[in-house]
Amino acid sequence: MSNPRPDGVTPSQTVGPYFKYGLTPNGEYDWNDAFTNNLLTPDTSGERIRIEGKVYDGDGAVIPDCMLEIWQADAQGRFSDPQDTRALPNSSFKGFGRAGTDKSGAYAFDTIKPGVVPDADGKPQAPHIALAVFARGMLLHLYTRIYFDDEAGNAGDSVLALVPADRRATLIAKKAGAASTYTFDVHLQGDNETVFFDV
Amino acid sequence: MTLLYPLQSLAAHPARLSPDYRSTVKRSPQKPLIPMRHTLSELTGPVYGHETVRAHDNDLTVQAKGEPLGERIIVHGHVLDEDGRGVPNTLVELWQANACGRYIHVVDQHPAPLDPNFTGAGRTQSDDKGYYKFITIKPGAYPWGNHHNAWRPAHIHFSVFGHAFVSRLVTQMYFPGDPLFPFDPIFNSVTDAKARSRMISSFDLDNTKPDWALCYRFDIVLRGRNATPMETK
Numbered sequence: 001m002s003n004p005r006p007d008g009v010t011p012s013q014t015v016g017p018y019f020k021y022g023l024t025p026n027g028e029y030d031w032n033d034a035f036t037n038n039l040l041t042p043d044t045s046g047e048r049i050r051i052e053g054k055v056y057d058g059d060g061a062v063i064p065d066c067m068l069e070i071w072q073a074d075a076q077g078r079f080s081d082p083q084d085t086r087a088l089p090n091s092s093f094k095g096f097g098r099a100g101t102d103k104s105g106a107y108a109f110d111t112i113k114p115g116v117v118p119d120a121d122g123k124p125q126a127p128h129i130a131l132a133v134f135a136r137g138m139l140l141h142l143y144t145r146i147y148f149d150d151e152a153g154n155a156g157d158s159v160l161a162l163v164p165a166d167r168r169a170t171l172i173a174k175k176a177g178a179a180s181t182y183t184f185d186v187h188l189q190g191d192n193e194t195v196f197f198d199v
Numbered sequence: 200m201t202l203l204y205p206l207q208s209l210a211a212h213p214a215r216l217s218p219d220y221r222s223t224v225k226r227s228p229q230k231p232l233i234p235m236r237h238t239l240s241e242l243t244g245p246v247y248g249h250e251t252v253r254a255h256d257n258d259l260t261v262q263a264k265g266e267p268l269g270e271r272i273i274v275h276g277h278v279l280d281e282d283g284r285g286v287p288n289t290l291v292e293l294w295q296a297n298a299c300g301r302y303i304h305v306v307d308q309h310p311a312p313l314d315p316n317f318t319g320a321g322r323t324q325s326d327d328k329g330y331y332k333f334i335t336i337k338p339g340a341y342p343w344g345n346h347h348n349a350w351r352p353a354h355i356h357f358s359v360f361g362h363a364f365v366s367r368l369v370t371q372m373y374f375p376g377d378p379l380f381p382f383d384p385i386f387n388s389v390t391d392a393k394a395r396s397r398m399i400s401s402f403d404l405d406n407t408k409p410d411w412a413l414c415y416r417f418d419i420v421l422r423g424r425n426a427t428p429m430e431t432k
Contacts (some may be wrong), residue, residue: 005283006420008211011389013371014220016356017302022294022320023358029303034251034290047260058225065306071244071364081243083362094246120236130240130364137222139213139388141369142232145240159235166232188226194344198206198232199241199365 017065017132024067024100034179037099039111040076043095046075046112049174049180051146054105055133062105065136068186070109070146071193072107072129078116113148115181119158126153126160133186142196146171146184163195170194202423204237204365206334208281209422211397220384221345237365239337245365248290249324257323259295259335262349267317269298269336271404273414274372277329280423285329291419292322292358300339306313334412340379352379352386361421372417373399376412 002090014118021029026036040048051070071093073079076183078088095114099107116124129146149172154160160168170192173182187194215227254262260271268399278286296302296319299311302316325331338353338401354371361367373386389395400415407414 005401006281006418007423008278008397009208009281010211010370010420011394011400012212012368013354013385013388013398015358015369018296018302019294021303021318022292022356025320029318029320030249030399031318032253034248034292034322057229057231061225063226066228069367071240072391073214073240079239079243083243084239094245094247096248117239118248119238125238125240126355128240132321132361132367134369137220137224137226137248138215139217139223139385140209140215141367142215142228143241143365149305159238162233162235189229193228193230195230196228196232199204199237199252 007157014136014139015134017136019067020100024098026100035096035098035101037097037107039094041092041101044112044173045091047180048110049113049182050110051129051184052106052108053183053185055101055107055135055186055189056105056188060190062101063188064101064103064105065106065137066101066107067134068101068107069132069134070111070129071095072111073114073117075112075115077117095141098141099152121158123158124153126151126157133188142151142188144186144194144196144197145171147183149174167195201426202280202362202421203426204242204363204379205424206234211389211391213238217384222390226324228378241365242363244362244366246288248360249288252290252322257333259317259319259320259321259333262318263316264273265316267297267314267336271334271412272337273332273334273408273412274355274400274417275330275332275406275414276416276418278328278361278419278421280326280361280421282424285325286421287327287329289325289360290322291325291331293320293355295319295335295355295379296341297336298336298339300341304369311339311341331366337374345384349405350382352383357419359419359421362423366393366422368421370398370419374400374415375402
């Protein structure tokens with residue numbers, strides 16, 4: 001081991017208001033995107049979905065300078081990470097996406113419905129997407145999960161079961177119409193405050 | 200290698216509600232966060248992104264037709280886990296103001312000049328030992344609206360991934376001896392002095408390049424420790 005043992009992690013600091021040209025340029029600045037809000041490739045298998053919503057602060061005002069990152073399994077429930085050693089078929093799906101909110105506080109991801117991933121006891125979890133939220137005014141990002149309102153597995157999901165019943169709806173994306181579009185708003189604070197996890 | 204991500208590691212981070220930094224007041228949750236055991240969704244993470252890194256993305260002084268104005272510097276160090284092991288092949292992104300303290304972001308209206316030869320964005324990939332290196336210019340301090348006569352100490356924003364979704368880190372690197380430290384509520388949102396010091400780069404004379412550029416060293420320590428630690432002396 002070449003380095004002395006550190007005395008702790010490097011503390012988090014806010015992304016601030018000016019991250020867009022570096023992290024989510026999306027054609028508006030002369031810089032390429034490492035990640036985008038479109039996780040789909042032509043050969044991605046699975047049910048193609050769009051997740052869209054807005055991000056709100058404690059006054060109910062939209063947040064136009066928010067960054068959201070998602071991490072999810074492929075349609076077979078496998079993560080594109082060698083640490084996932086389960087014998088499941090490989091796919092080209094990478095599973096990570098990044099989006100910035102626009103002036104109306106809106107974001108969207110184009111992705112697939114993830115498959116089933118085991119929980120800490122090896123029991124199946126309902127399909128879900130891990131979500132991290134960053135913004136000016138947030139010194140440390142927040143973690144939550146996106147579940148889907150048309151999944152029967154929600155009733156038996158061990159993580160959803162940790163959440164008080166009257167707050168569970170904040171974690172469940174709602175299918176909007178016949179097209180495979182789900183709505184998922186994030187409220188950092190207030191009556192409809194999204195459930196965030198201490199992970 | 201199996202890593203653990205104990206919650207105690209999070210104690211170094213700022214409180215989400217840090218009222219001296221005014222924007223936190225309406226952007227921090229008021230209900231308690233819900234603890235949960237990590238599953239594969241938390242314990243895995245993106246191990247790619249570096250395929251987007253182009254040859255000169257880690258040299259912010261050669262991205263335009265001419266050289267940017269300001270003090271050329273080298274910023275390098277290791278991305279480490281909590282046991283001091285290098286985190287190999289991980290994406291390191293940075294963004295910063297120019298030498299005058301101005302960002303190219305359209306929202307930044309600080310009346311200091313933009314530099315047509317400086318964008319302020321960079322990215323690289325750590326090597327197999329976790330080492331990374333950037334060449335850039337030293338960013339300037341700049342005013343902001345948090346309180347009367349508020350100025351941010353010079354800093355470079357860093358974004359790093361590590362081995363898991365829960366090791367994700369966005370932070371700011373500061374420069375040693377900045378006179379603005381005592382007055383900055385973002386820097387001081389980290390209440391432990393030792394933890395604050397881990398956000399401050401150190402001047403690195405050994406790697407300063409004669410007649411060319413000063414060097415600063417900045418190691419970035421991410422969550423993650425060995426599940427079966429070895430005996431230490």
